[in-house]
Amino acid sequence: MYEGAVQDLIDELGRLPGVGPKSAQRIAFHLLATDAADVRRLVDALTEVKARVQFCETCGNVAESDTCRICADPRRTAEVICVVEEPKDVVAIERTREFRGKYHVLGGAINPIDNVGPDDLRIGQLMSRLADGTVTEVILATDPNVEGEATATYLSRLIGPMGVTVSRLASGLPVGGDLEYADEVTLGRAFEGRRVVGS
Numbered sequence: 001m002y003e004g005a006v007q008d009l010i011d012e013l014g015r016l017p018g019v020g021p022k023s024a025q026r027i028a029f030h031l032l033a034t035d036a037a038d039v040r041r042l043v044d045a046l047t048e049v050k051a052r053v054q055f056c057e058t059c060g061n062v063a064e065s066d067t068c069r070i071c072a073d074p075r076r077t078a079e080v081i082c083v084v085e086e087p088k089d090v091v092a093i094e095r096t097r098e099f100r101g102k103y104h105v106l107g108g109a110i111n112p113i114d115n116v117g118p119d120d121l122r123i124g125q126l127m128s129r130l131a132d133g134t135v136t137e138v139i140l141a142t143d144p145n146v147e148g149e150a151t152a153t154y155l156s157r158l159i160g161p162m163g164v165t166v167s168r169l170a171s172g173l174p175v176g177g178d179l180e181y182a183d184e185v186t187l188g189r190a191f192e193g194r195r196v197v198g199s
């Protein structure tokens, strides 16, 4: 629709999650009108994040080295693992200050419509972490929607027989939503009131 560079930018922006063609166009024209120095800062931030940030080898959270800050923290118990879908969920739970264990980031949820099956998630890595018997409880904090529930059910069936306590966040979270949309108090309460499932 537009010429060369502008259209390239719109196309690239349009590939981002949640950015439709109209938003892509709006952002592109916003950037065109923005000072070169401000655009440079955005470019630098993008370059830096790709150069410096990786995923933690243990839990899959974002990290600036092989191991993330939470996995490397000796004050956090290794006996409880909280399973979440995305790194942003780690941030949401950290904000509640209710949890002093470690995390495991799946990288999504089981979703047959989008062809995401258990093998596409970091479930094998989770099983490896449970193998040595250190972990006594796994808290399933997948999103309160159909995919999150399906993933939690799948995991509880898999982990329950291993003799590890499996719990799920209490209800009260906005149903159909995303963990990150819950406010700290609600999420903290859901954490405290978690119930044992499966086994």
Ligand SMILES: [Zn+2]
Pocket (backbone or CB within 6 Å): 056, 057, 058, 059, 060, 061, 067, 068, 069, 070, 071, 072
């Ligand atoms: Zn980690």
